[in-house]
Amino acid sequence: MELPALKNSVQKNNRLERIWLLAKIEFKLRYNENKLGLLWALIKPLSLLLIYFIAFKVILKTSVENYSIYLFSGLIIWQFYLETTDGLTRILSTKKYLYEYSNMSKIEIYLASLISILLGFGFNFSILLTFLFITGIGVDVNILYSPVLVLILFFLCFGIGMILSNLFMHFKDLGQIWPLVSQLIMWLSPLFINAEALKSNIPYIEAFNPMFGMMTNFRNITMYHQPPDFEILLINSIQAIAFFSIGFIMLKIMGKKASEIL
Amino acid sequence: MFSNKKISIQLKNVSKSFKIYNKTYHTIKHRVLNLHKKNEVKLISALKNINLDIYKGECVGVIGRNGSGKSTLTKVMSGAFLPDKGGEVIKDGTSLLLNLGVGFSHELTARENIYVNGSTLGLRIKQIDEIFKDIVGFAELEDFVDTKIKYFSSGMIQRLSFSIAIYAKADILFLDEIFAVGDEKFQKKATEILERNWIENRTAIIVSHSTGLIEQYCNRAILMHKGELLYFGDTGEAIEKYKALE
Numbered sequence: 415m416e417l418p419a420l421k422n423s424v425q426k427n428n429r430l431e432r433i434w435l436l437a438k439i440e441f442k443l444r445y446n447e448n449k450l451g452l453l454w455a456l457i458k459p460l461s462l463l464l465i466y467f468i469a470f471k472v473i474l475k476t477s478v479e480n481y482s483i484y485l486f487s488g489l490i491i492w493q494f495y496l497e498t499t500d501g502l503t504r505i506l507s508t509k510k511y512l513y514e515y516s517n518m519s520k521i522e523i524y525l526a527s528l529i530s531i532l533l534g535f536g537f538n539f540s541i542l543l544t545f546l547f548i549t550g551i552g553v554d555v556n557i558l559y560s561p562v563l564v565l566i567l568f569f570l571c572f573g574i575g576m577i578l579s580n581l582f583m584h585f586k587d588l589g590q591i592w593p594l595v596s597q598l599i600m601w602l603s604p605l606f607i608n609a610e611a612l613k614s615n616i617p618y619i620e621a622f623n624p625m626f627g628m629m630t631n632f633r634n635i636t637m638y639h640q641p642p643d644f645e646i647l648l649i650n651s652i653q654a655i656a657f658f659s660i661g662f663i664m665l666k667i668m669g670k671k672a673s674e675i676l
Numbered sequence: 677m678f679s680n681k682k683i684s685i686q687l688k689n690v691s692k693s694f695k696i697y698n699k700t701y702h703t704i705k706h707r708v709l710n711l712h713k714k715n716e717v718k719l720i721s722a723l724k725n726i727n728l729d730i731y732k733g734e735c736v737g738v739i740g741r742n743g744s745g746k747s748t749l750t751k752v753m754s755g756a757f758l759p760d761k762g763g764e765v766i767k768d769g770t771s772l773l774l775n776l777g778v779g780f781s782h783e784l785t786a787r788e789n790i791y792v793n794g795s796t797l798g799l800r801i802k803q804i805d806e807i808f809k810d811i812v813g814f815a816e817l818e819d820f821v822d823t824k825i826k827y828f829s830s831g832m833i834q835r836l837s838f839s840i841a842i843y844a845k846a847d848i849l850f851l852d853e854i855f856a857v858g859d860e861k862f863q864k865k866a867t868e869i870l871e872r873n874w875i876e877n878r879t880a881i882i883v884s885h886s887t888g889l890i891e892q893y894c895n896r897a898i899l900m901h902k903g904e905l906l907y908f909g910d911t912g913e914a915i916e917k918y919k920a921l922e
Contacts, residue, residue: 432795439788511781515756515773516796587703673756674694 429522436512436526441533455534456541459489466606478608483545483637488605488629490538495571495625496596497531502575503582503592506669507676514673520665524579528572535564546637554639563635563642567628570654576661580668583675604629620646624653681731683768684848684879685753690763692723692745692752722748723759724903730879732768737890737911738883739918740900746883749900750850753881769847770798779837782826786817786836789825793840807843815839816862835862842869852883867893887915 445452466485470476478484502524509523539560546553582588603625604612612626613619620627627650631642696718722745730736738746751757752765754773759765773779779796780789790811794804812818815835825833834854841849854866867889884890890897890911897914899907907917 428795428798428800431801435791435795435801439784439792443783509781511779512792512796515754515779516771518796584702585704585707587705591704670758674758 429519432518433522433526433529436523437529437533440527440530444530444534452537455537459486459493459538459541462489470606476606476608480549480551480637483542483549483551484633485606486542486545487633487636488603490535490542491567491629491632492600492603492605492625493538494531494535494567495628497534498528498571499574499578500592500596501531502527502571503578503589505575506579506583506672510673510676520669520672524572524575528568528575532564532568542636551637553636556635556639556641559631559635559642562647563628563632566647566650566654569658570624570628570650573654573657573659573661576665577657580661580664583668583672599623599625602626609633620649624650681733683729683766684732684734685728685730685768685881686764686766687726687728687753687759688764688766690723690726690752690759690765691721692748692757692759692763693719693721696720722903723752726905728898728905728908730881732879733877734896735880735882735894737894737897737914738881738900739885739887739890739897739914740906741921744900745903746900747852749898750852750881750883754848754850767848771846771848771850773850773852780825780833783824785822785824786812786828787821789836790840797840797846811836811839811843814842814865831859831862838866846878848879848881850881850883853885887918891915 445455450457463482463485466489467482470485471481505523505527506520509527512518512523513520543553578588578592601607602612602616602619602623605625609626609630620630627643627646631646631650634640634642697716726749738749740746748757750773752759753767754771755765755767756773779793781792784792787808790808791801791804794807795801812821815832815838817832817836820828820832825836828836838854882890882894894911896909897907897911898905899914899918901921907914
């Protein structure tokens with residue numbers, strides 16, 4: 415007696431609803447847990463902003479104009495990168511309860527987590543816009559490129575997250591190593607360092623550090639009222655596609671055994 | 677006798693083996709430091725070439741001694757474990773594997789867990805809204821709806837997990853030793869559910885050391901021994917064979 419393939423048919427029709435439910439719960443866990451609530455989402459980047467401002471503007475006297483805006487626009491990109499890649503590293507282990515006993519697709523679990531971080535990013539982005547208007551810099555039509563940049567950033571981090579979380583199954587010390595790698599990437603990014611200085615000292619940096627291009631272009635379309643650098647945009651897109659494809663394949667091949675290994 | 681019934685779960689040539697490494701290198705550091713050393717691999721076969729058909733609406737018991745492969749069998753059937761190459765598990769409908777606290781996040785409240793769990797079972801948020809009160813009521817957890825379940829006792833978690841399974845209406849239920857824990861009153865309530873024909877049109881696979889329970893509710897039983905399916909058929913005979921093993 416053969417059976418028709420009814421597998422997962424029931425689970426698919428409420429997929430979007432479920433991803434949104436999980437994203438909301440995770441967002442709540444991230445920010446609503448402590449008494450400060452959503453205020454914490456604001457305090458964190460602002461305190462980092464203050465620290466870097468003191469270090470680089472007050473002490474080192476950087477020549478970058480509108481340095482606080484420069485810093486903040488870099489910081490929110492950096493926060494998204496850090497929270498996604500770092501947060502996704504252990505996801506197959508922390509969210510095991512979701513996929514272990516049901517046939518829920520793991521991609522949904524990643525998506526929910528990324529979306530919850532994206533909500534935080536949206537919050538920070540609106541604060542950046544507020545800053546821009548308060549300081550009189552404002553925005554122009556180039557701000558309309560922001561969905562494209564966010565999409566590239568999203569898939570880039572999605573890919574890196576999938577690669578890391580699958581490697582984590584076999585290399586548990588990745589949890590310690592990755593923050594160090596991130597430190598290196600941070601210092602090779604124009605987060606608080608002048609982008610031009612970085613570029614002139616390290617040629618082709620945009621090719622091996624995706625964050626360089628992401629921050630440069632993000633500043634172009636927000637505070638500099640310029641279109642993105644399309645060459646860098648293309649490089650970033652290729653990087654995003656490459657990381658995402660590698661991560662996706664790794665998840666398909668290695669992820670199957672996750673509930674046994676972890 | 678079941679030839680005209682629909683198959684709910686079908687296992688074809690299902691084996692499951694686990695590689696047990698002599699030394700586990702789960703970090704980069706270990707691997708680098710031990711590059712020159714060979715790692716001995718021990719293959720443990722937890723399930724050996726199992727073929728079986730379980731029909732829709734059946735209540736099947738799984739018995740066997742500790743380490744005979746009962747839990748591995750349910751995990752493979754539910755999809756938590758993949759069978760070895762060549763094996764096939766075919767299922768018709770949604771399934772839910774129940775054992776203590778499974779599928780729950782201890783960081784979430786009972787309410788959140790009900791929604792997440794219901795949603796993974798394929799229910800829409802609206803449908804969960806409708807049955808929410810019943811789930812909480814059956815589990816007797818009305819006062820703890822917004823408490824994180826990490827503060828729950830194991831019995832409370834079990835009650836919650838049991839109620840979701842009943843109201844979420846999974847087509848196939850794997851009940852792995854869930855009648856063993858929990859207070860007497862709830863155990864009675866839970867077993868009464870089995871009597872009330874609640875499994876109608878659903879399939880239940882009960883793993884238990886309590887042969888009495890299986891004898892009472894299951895028509896057929898699977899006897900596992902050292903990873904092999906020793907017998908699958910009439911419950912009385914399965915229990916007799918099981919007792920002969922000891």
